[in-house]
């Protein structure tokens with residue numbers, strides 16, 4: 683199976699998970715990226731069972747709306763039953779690196795509201811230790827140089843994502859060379875740097891369920 687076929691397989695498994703676990707009329711959070719896009723496509727036939735969807739990015743909003751889904755404003759919603767999203771890396775404890783698509787801040791907000799975070803990945807994303815994938819950090823533009831210096835002190839090499847502006851009007855620094863042995867601690871340390879909006883470590887609020895596509899099957903891993 684190619685990586686793309688694994689992404690499609692796990693997207694269909696996520697659709698089945700939602701059909702089995704989300705009550706009719708409840709609200710679903712939807713992530714960002716190529717795996718999430720396959721999930722949106724798979725979800726469309728059951729759109730009338732949903733009370734509405736919350737998008738984690740402008741791109742996802744447009745795709746959901748284009749498929750005829752009712753896209754709600756998070757400020758009008760108190761409760762999201764399930765949030766389905768991909769990841770760039772996920773470890774055994776279901777802590778993740780996210781933000782390869784630059785949507786980390788909105789993804790973190792939607793994840794914080796959701797009861798259950800379902801991560802959908804192909805096997806290449808499953809790692810023993812997070813950090814091979816550069817850690818995205820969303821930064822207020824005027825703080826770029828200050829934040830980069832602070833991130834270097836934490837042992838990483840930050841690189842500006844050239845030509846990229848987030849949905850929130852900010853910049854992304856991708857931090858290379860981090861070996862992340864204590865993801866929860868590092869997540870809090872980076873959030874504590876003045877000028878950081880959020881970082882792509884999802885450890886304090888990791889996934890609750892991992893649907894992991896291998897070349898032969900989709901495995902279900904629970905926290």
Ligand SMILES: O=C(CO)[C@H](O)[C@H](O)COP(=O)(O)O
Pocket residue numbers: 713714715716717718767768769770779780781782783784785786789
């Ligand atoms: O965090 C993300 C976007 O900000 C994505 O979930 C992550 O980059 C995985 O993307 P893909 O499914 O395309 O591999």
